[in-house]
Amino acid sequence: MATGQLIEMPAEGREAFGGVLRFYDLAKRQEWQVKDLPWGELPPIPEGKGSPERVARRNDMWRSVLTQQLQADMLACDMSSQLLNIAPDHEAKLYYATMVQDESRHTEAWLKLVGEAGGTAERDPHLDNLAHMTLEADTLEEKVFLMQVFYERLIISRFRLIARSARGTVLEDLCHRLATDDGIHHGAGMAYERVLLQAADKKTKQRLVDAANRLLPEFAARRRASEGGSRDRGAARGVAGSRRR
Ligand SMILES: [Fe+2]
Ligand SMILES: [Fe+2]
Secondary structure (H helix, E strand, O other): OHHHHHHOOOOOOOHHHHHHHHHHHHHHHOOOOHHHOOEOOEOOOOOOOOOHHHHHHHHHHHHHHHHHHHHHHHHHHHHHHHHHHHOOOHHHHHHHHHHHHHHHHHHHHHHHHHHHOOOOOOOOHHHHHHHHHHHOOOOHHHHHHHHHHHHHHHHHHHHHHHHHHOOOOHHHHHHHHHHHHHHHHHHHHHHHHHHHHHOOOHHHHHHHHHHHHHHHHHHHHHHHHHHHOOOOHHHHOOOOOHHHO
């Protein structure tokens, strides 16, 4: 029967996808809920001290940090759902379904947190550019590379940095969860990219190098902007200055 064939999941010749499936299982085990965060028990973001001007400046700085992470996770929803749609392999589709859920939950958490911190600040245009380069990349290999192999690896150290600057807050707790989740997203991307590149020719591999070279200047510009944009040195120490690590 045709439907029988359609739902059959061939196991033969699929050994290469073992790594992707391990991340699928891990992602399901690691799933958490926004209600698990310590809402109401801890302050949402660090509480400023000093003059009212200084407290207001710190609060603005934190709202800008939260807004950029909210923006990044909204874009991650677009990118992961695109990957879920275009990946031809069922193992990858199973995994990407968990990643779409993760990025949606991250967005939900940032929306709630930014609301508690007083609302959103300005968008970061460099982040939009980074996302468009990935969404408009020509091949699946490039998209997986740019988002999961490259960007999600780099963002983990930023979460750790924000967590260290926001001890005893909901923000710290959220950043630890996101560092773990993006570790899984990165690992799964590495595992899938390895399978995709097994059969890739020289031209496809060269495209990845070219894509990284297009992305890097935008990434560097984003980091410069976030360093220059933080005027409150005390609160911004460590958060904006990821280069110091
Ligand atoms: Fe995320
Ligand atoms: Fe992610």
